Amino acid sequence: MPRKKRQRRLLAPPSVKGFSVFGPKNRAEQVVLFFEEYEVIKLLDYDNLTQEEAAVCMEVSRPTLTRIYEAARNKVAKAMVEGKDLLIRGGNFQFDENWFRCNTCSAKFNMSKEDENCPVCHSTETISLNEYYKTR
Ligand SMILES: [Zn+2]
Incomplete structure (x- = not known):
């Protein structure tokens, strides 16, 4: 059986999904x-x-x-x-903590339990970023 590649431990997800070019850009890739x-x-x-x-x-x-x-x-x-x-x-990584994003107010936060509400607006519409980022 091939050795499983070890996951790299990450503290927190980045605050943005990426960076866009300012000015003329190469749209090819x-x-x-x-x-x-x-x-x-x-x-x-x-x-x-x-x-x-x-x-x-x-x-x-x-x-x-x-x-x-x-x-x-x-x-x-x-x-x-x-x-x-x-x-x-x-990539090949695992976040150190459970990170969530609120779909109502877009706040990003970490907490131990998934069934808690957004600490900012108390919305129940939160998604797990740990899973979200794995599939992107
Ligand atoms: Zn919220």
Whole structure:
């Protein structure tokens, strides 16, 4: 039986689904940045963690983290240089907590139980982002 690829641990989903080009753009194709690639850029370049620290956060080896980071940087550079939209979706990951989005007020929040209401507007119309992002 082939060894199952280990899922990378992510703290939280990104606040946006992607980035659109401002000005003339190459509509031929979009660049898809996997969730774990977004996360590694966030941890290293935004949170300023070392590669060792980021690898511990995502529960991957240091060489794996370096590979994910290189792929991520190549994709971001390709989108910028070639004028392509960048979508954040897919990959091999698991969120650390249960994230939800409210369909009434669009608030994003995490909580332990699925049957709770939106903490902002108390709507019961909430969807699990953990499942939502898996299928995009
Ligand atoms: Zn709400």
